[in-house]
Amino acid sequence: DYTYTSGIWQTVWLEPVNKNYIKNIRLTPDVVNSRLKVVVHAADAQVSAVVLDGKKVVTESKGAAGNEFFIPIKNPKLWSPDDPFLYDLKLSLKDKTGAVTDEVTSYFGMREIKLGKVGGVVRPLLNSEFVMQVGLLDQGYWPDGILTAPTDEGLKFDVEFTKRAGFNLIRKHMKTEPKRFYYWADKLGVLVWQDMPAIWYQHEDTAKTRTVFRKELKAIMDDNYNSPSIITWVPFNENWGAFDVVEITDWVKKYDPSRLVNGNSGFNNNPGYQKAAGDPGNGDFVDTHIYIGPNDASKPDDKRAASLGEYGGIGLFVRGHMWPVENNAYGYEPTKAALSDRYVLLMDQVEQLMKYKGLSVAVYTQTTDVEHEINGLLTYDRAFEKMDVDKVKAVNQAVINEGKKIK
Known part of the structure; x- marks a missing residue:
């Protein structure tokens, strides 16, 4: 329900090459x-x-x-x-x-990502160590270019802000980015979960839409394969356009065994027009979305880690920095200070879930406001920080550091 876009929205270039060249x-x-x-x-x-x-x-x-x-x-x-x-x-x-x-x-980058047991709990291990993944849902929209960032500095800004606010993960949601975005994640040191953008009506013209989906999923994986920051592929989100979820989750894992796969992030949510595919039961994560949350988040099973793929989404109205439509969020706070304190409370709850319920990933919605959604840490124009970034960084780092103590 954002502004519809189509056409070429990433950089295109021509390059002369010899007859035999590195493709x-x-x-x-x-x-x-x-x-x-x-x-x-x-x-x-x-x-x-x-x-x-x-x-x-x-x-x-x-x-x-x-x-x-x-x-x-x-x-x-x-x-x-x-x-x-x-x-x-x-x-x-x-x-x-x-x-x-x-x-x-x-x-x-020399890095390894896999699942393993820590204190009897299945968790994702980065270089054989559990690192609590504290992330932001990042949709990569811009008020002037919609899907197209204005400059390379714009792409860098979002990654840099994520890092500055103490997050160690970006879930790139329903979009792929130009290579420069992943370069900055690689260079600055931010983990990335990469979503496959969804189809919607998966039962219409199935021979075409499902074939294109599979082709483009493979292309996205191939295109971004070399980026060390990308540690997880997410084929489906909240059952949107979901089909053959178990099979596709298995295919992704076999095609790229060097990374983790989250087959249907937020399988507990579903559009009303269809029957939910639900939890595929395979892949590397048991993943639910809870708004506002984080309580009642997923728990790990004997083969998969627990992820809270989306939560939070609390809004703040900032006059002069909102899209000219009716604005909304999952909840609201009246001031920057109140919103910052609310975030600290949510992360304190995330810490409890990490320590005592086996939670390994928590992704807060979201990096910036997006059109009518006003639940970003930044306004849509990136001009105003809606939370106290020092407070956010402090609690994020505190939770990540507590995670390192789990043995």
Whole structure:
């Protein structure tokens, strides 16, 4: 129910290339074995790889285009929100004479995400440690460009604000972003859950809509595969347009076993026009949405971690910074101070759920106001901070730090 948009909304460019060029690369960190798996998509050619830490060469390796090969990373520096270290990577494509026909530079982060038991509770583990994921629902809308950010600085601003407010997670909701957004998440150190944008009427023209959905889901995963900040794929949200949820959740996990999958975030909510697909029972999370919450959030089972995929959504009216429609939220506070205190109370409750009910993820709605919704930490124009950011950061970090004590 936001402004409808269509057409090209991300940057498009043309680039001259040689006949044999690097079409794509696929980078998979293997922390356990201290190595990086690399696949370079190009015609038959030799590939040379150089890994750098700043200007210092860490290691060099060779492989063949179209085949996976491994680059050893001795005593790797691990990527995390606390220390988002990135290695630089130079890949060169060489023909039979040894001449370089194409060369690209990239980067990668050495990090591992998996499930494991901590104190008998299934939780997500980042580099073998439980890190409580304290996140913001981020829809990436803008008052001037709708889906299109005005500048790269605009994309950076939202990620930077999230970090400054003490969050360590962004749930990118119902949208994919230009690569620069994920670059800033990688660089600044913010975990990302990536949603698949939903279809709505999944039972209409099924041969077309379901086929396109599957094709675009794969394309999104391929396009953003190399980003270390992305740790979870979310194929469906609140049963919107949901179909074959169990099968698609399994497919996502098999296609990218290096990440977690949340098959149907907020399966306890459902549009009235359809029968709910519900909890798929597979994937890596038991995930409910509770407004205002956070009480009654999901509990882990014997195979999946517990996530509160959305909660909060408390609004504040800020005159001069609202979309010219009737504005709304799930609840309201009269002042910035009251809203800030309310958020602290909610996070105190989240901490209780983390410690005693097994909750591992909490995603607050939302980063900014979006058109009629006034429940952001920022106004839609990003001009006014609706909460005391220092207070928000303090309680977020306190909860994350308490999570580190769970053994």
